[in-house]
Amino acid sequence: MSHVTPQAVPMRTILTHVVVPALMGVAMALCYIGGFSKPDPHHLRIDIVGPAPQAAVATSQLQNALGDRVDLRTSDSAENATEAIQHRDLVAAYVLSPTKPQLLVSTGASDTQAVTVERMFTPVANQANLPLEIRDVAPVDSSSDPSGQSLFFYMVALTVGGYGTAIAIGVAAGSRRMRVRIGLGVGGAAVVTFLVMLIASAVFDAIPSHVWEISLLSFVYLLAVMAFGISLHVLLGRFTTLAMVTIFVGLNFTTCGGVFPPSLQPGFFSALHSFWLGAGLNEAGRNLMYFPDVSIVTDVWKIVGWVLVGGALLAIATYVQKRRLTPTPTPPRDQLDPESEEELEEDVAA
Structure with a gap:
């Protein structure tokens, strides 16, 4: 009985797959060590x-x-x-x-x-x-949130569940129409928000107040995450995970203010806090829980702005995918050179 030897995967293919997790490690090191290792107050x-x-x-x-x-x-x-x-x-x-x-x-x-x-x-x-x-003079809830970081941990769980779901939809539903993937993304955002908030509030009592308002903000937050994940799968392919981890984990978690506020971080991370997605959710939630007289309008607009950018990316991804699926028209035979005509005859015969 003869055995068929499987064809070896080209080394170039192996290396292009290995480079993605290696770059993820580099991105996480730059973000976490750069943003957290040396907190220093400024102004x-x-x-x-x-x-x-x-x-x-x-x-x-x-x-x-x-x-x-x-x-x-x-x-x-x-x-x-x-x-x-x-x-x-x-x-x-x-x-x-x-x-x-x-x-x-x-x-x-x-x-x-x-x-x-x-x-x-x-x-x-x-x-x-x-x-x-x-x-x-403005304390945290000592029973539910003694460290003042429960909202940050909630956002971590919300984000990981969200971008994982978005990538799964991009891969598993890649053959479906974009509107179907968008519908799955909206549903995924609702399910992940419900489950994570259920655990945070009902199981651990980690969100001391304003559960419904923070849940609504979380749903809109995840709409942005879903839009980026679904669209970037079309635009970046295998590099989608690298981009999502960098944007929504590395930069998002370090700049949201959950561990260190921007006043204790280097200038780059402090600047990102002014418009990054996680900062919008973290600061809006913090104001709702502990600073009822402080407006959350600016932070809500941060989140909405990311949803709008995600919507634009979905539109671009839809256009790019249509271009890829549109067959290239074959020119008339009288416009073919002899070599092209011969190739066309071989294709027809095949």
């Missing part, structure tokens, strides 16, 4: 609260000592500073006192940012041999 907006002459002197001295890590201004009222923090206009406030200074912070805005400010101002009180009282 934190902080008020120095106290009588005008004393506050002015303290502000000047502290600004010189802390440099561009902070932007200090004076305030004559701890109440005004508290209100500004609760509206996210301030990061913190240092209240002067001859016996017991206070540091007003907000873990609701960012626990890591609050800790950073505390580390900066504790030595200031220690130099004067005074105890520093830390007062959290």
